[in-house]
Amino acid sequence: MRLLRRHPLPFLVAAMLAAAAAATPVVLGTLGTVTPAEAVLLAGTLLLGGTVCALGAAVYLLHRSVRALPAAVASHTRTVTEALGRDRLETVRAMDAVRARVDRVHDHSLPKLSREIRRAVTVQGRHDYEQQVAWTELRETLDTAAFMPPLRGWAASPDVLRVLVRHIDRLRPDLVVEFGSGASSVWLGYALRRAGGGRLVAIEHDARYAELSRDLVTAHGLDDMIEIRHAPLTEIAPQESTVGDETVLTADRWYDASVLADLEGIGLVFVDGPPQATGRQARYPAVPTVLPHCTEDAVIVLDDADRPDEQAIGDRWLAEHPELQRVEEYTEKGAHVFSRKAVDPAAR
Numbered sequence: 001m002r003l004l005r006r007h008p009l010p011f012l013v014a015a016m017l018a019a020a021a022a023a024t025p026v027v028l029g030t031l032g033t034v035t036p037a038e039a040v041l042l043a044g045t046l047l048l049g050g051t052v053c054a055l056g057a058a059v060y061l062l063h064r065s066v067r068a069l070p071a072a073v074a075s076h077t078r079t080v081t082e083a084l085g086r087d088r089l090e091t092v093r094a095m096d097a098v099r100a101r102v103d104r105v106h107d108h109s110l111p112k113l114s115r116e117i118r119r120a121v122t123v124q125g126r127h128d129y130e131q132q133v134a135w136t137e138l139r140e141t142l143d144t145a146a147f148m149p150p151l152r153g154w155a156a157s158p159d160v161l162r163v164l165v166r167h168i169d170r171l172r173p174d175l176v177v178e179f180g181s182g183a184s185s186v187w188l189g190y191a192l193r194r195a196g197g198g199r200l201v202a203i204e205h206d207a208r209y210a211e212l213s214r215d216l217v218t219a220h221g222l223d224d225m226i227e228i229r230h231a232p233l234t235e236i237a238p239q240e241s242t243v244g245d246e247t248v249l250t251a252d253r254w255y256d257a258s259v260l261a262d263l264e265g266i267g268l269v270f271v272d273g274p275p276q277a278t279g280r281q282a283r284y285p286a287v288p289t290v291l292p293h294c295t296e297d298a299v300i301v302l303d304d305a306d307r308p309d310e311q312a313i314g315d316r317w318l319a320e321h322p323e324l325q326r327v328e329e330y331t332e333k334g335a336h337v338f339s340r341k342a343v344d345p346a347a348r
């Protein structure tokens, strides 16, 4: 069929000859020019001639196609080779680009990453060791129960508790206030008991955790020394403040301050709440609210002081209360200790 479509002329001629072969005897017979036998012979001759012509044309065309075949194959081969060559070139270029990126990662990022991982592992190892040491010292010094609430993570770390215990030993405060209750409340209770007395009021915004903390206190037999006070966070006016180069709007909630109304003579404050998720500089209101209730030699310990927000809170406390001074304790999460500056007797 393809041959017929591409070269119709020989087939047309053959068809015309076949038609003529069929029509001629009929016409000549009708006209009486030839006898029927002559007409049949003529028709056969014409049909045979047409068939031979058609066969000859077909053989000729076939011959031409066969002769054109190598050229067509060569042309196709060239096209395919060129396409493959182009693809190969693109593949080689893509592989070069990938190799260059791998080289960059290998030469720069990997050594940097490996240095950072090594540094982080070293720092973590040092922290782990120091927390282990602090935990052991606390256990041995405070004469605690065999099973103590775990520290670190959401709870205060052993090293900041050791700082607090040192201040309890030195100040022997009648009243300690903690913002954010939990494991630390129990440890501080043991510290007060060892120091000979005193009371801890742990302010807790979350009713469920207040309950859990109370259960812990009861389980350790410290109800006579520790009170867990539930104080939901209530609205306060947010303020514009700076943290580094950033201007932030401070948290709009803090503990219901009326919860502090009956607390006087506070000798030690542990600021470990509300949680960071409450808002920016969420712990700022602690000092302006609690300072009027504190003794002259009171100490305020701000946990998580390595965080930029806590550093900004400390800066604000110092700026707004020039009588305060800050000592930065090296602990896992950073602990800044605030107290009133000693008054120079000569200045009296």
Ligand SMILES: C[S@@+](CC[C@H](N)C(=O)[O-])C[C@H]1O[C@@H](n2cnc3c(N)ncnc32)[C@H](O)[C@@H]1O
Residues within 6 Å of the ligand: 154, 155, 156, 157, 178, 179, 180, 181, 182, 183, 184, 185, 204, 205, 206, 209, 212, 272, 273, 274, 275
């Ligand atoms: C930074 S954590 C510290 C609480 C406490 N000062 C301590 O060190 O254990 C502050 C908040 O954690 C929440 N919290 C208390 N017990 C918890 C617990 N078992 N698991 C997770 N969060 C707890 C309380 O809402 C608490 O105010």
